[in-house]
Amino acid sequence: MSRDVQGENLGPQLPLALRYPPDQRFDSFIAPPEGVIPALAALATAADADWVYLAGASRTGKTHLALAVCAAAEQSGRRAVYLPLAAAAGRLRDALDALEGNDVMALDGLDAIAGTREDEVALFDFHNRARASGVNVLYTARGIPGDIGLVLPDLRSRLQQCLRVMLDPLSDEDRREVLRDRAQRRGLVLEDAALDWLLTRTDRDLGALVALLDKLDRASLAAQRRITVPFLRQVL
Template identity: 90%
Template sequence: MGPQLPLALRYPPDQRFDSFIAPPEGALPALSSLAAMAGADWIYLSGASRTGKTHLALAVCAATEQQGRRAAYLPLAAAAGRMRDALDALEGHDVVALDGLDAIAGAREDEVALFDFHNRARASGLNVLYTARGIPDDIGLVLPDLRSRLQQCLRLVLDPLDDDGRREVLRDRAQRRGLALEDAALDWLLTRTDRDLGALVVLLDRLDRASLAAQRRITVPFLRQVL
């Protein structure tokens, strides 16, 4: 068996608390408490697609393991149809991030499995973070008891970033890669490409590779050539 990764390195270094741009007031302290303290408020984090829910879920797991505690991240889309087995495998952790409740909403057996897990986790002192695109009443859950449990969590809402926020995210991601991205190039990207933040970050990876291959800085003429 090979050497294990240092705990927090299992989570992407770009997706930490300190790289999250424009968090809602009080969100990072609440999420940090969830990572660090047994018995912290459970959190229900909602927001439209590409607002940073997965970023914060992974950041919570990394922060938990930096404290020497055990964390687990579960994207619920990957567990749909086998929730009970997937959730049973999470016993014994200190913090669990369940990302994307929408993926199992309406699947009664999966919802029952989640309801049972929620109750066991409460009784055992496990901390849980849920994420979803909407509030519990709006995502299509069919189990009233599960909805009522989720409504008892501390609720945080992520809003989409404006252009200034997107510019800050791209500048931060570029700096972390050691990539020089001129302001004019940033403006060009934001006015002529898909404004979806996830798509922009993927595009930045592509530009990073192209710039390395061509041994050129990312300027507006280079963007025109590559894109």
């Protein structure tokens, strides 16, 4: 699972290829909970789909799926936007007002605005408007609505009405599969021995591992060498 986060620019839209990197699609999400991909695909493409609330610890794939929803929506001809709420904290009403007119909205990281009453009121108002106008919304957070520090009871109540999906941390085998998938998408071959070396001797955080893979890709191209254990020892 890729964990890239969109930039903080809330202004002009970027081209689809830049907004939604190809690594972050439904088909590249490893070990999804049962039913989550169909639910998110419906949210992206169907006007009457259930709204979804994705909950999970850091690095469980929430941003990956939020970006995948937006990519799927635009590929089906719908207007979509991804908003990292940390980038809009303290000015959420203005940010949401600026993004009206979309068919699908992915609001990533509710934790960032939880406890700030002005932002929570803005989100509550947005939620009601979006319901009334037929916009589909995806929320993500590190916990369920009652556990992330929201101070507005009415907002908690609205969020609890969404279809809730819990994402679990990846197992070691899932991490291995993510790295193998990312390597293949870059045209790299990672032997099992090299994968074992990476998973046992480097930061086990998946985001750090994927970033490390980018570094190894560049080093491999520069040295014109395959990624083997001796090469890993030399580079790292």
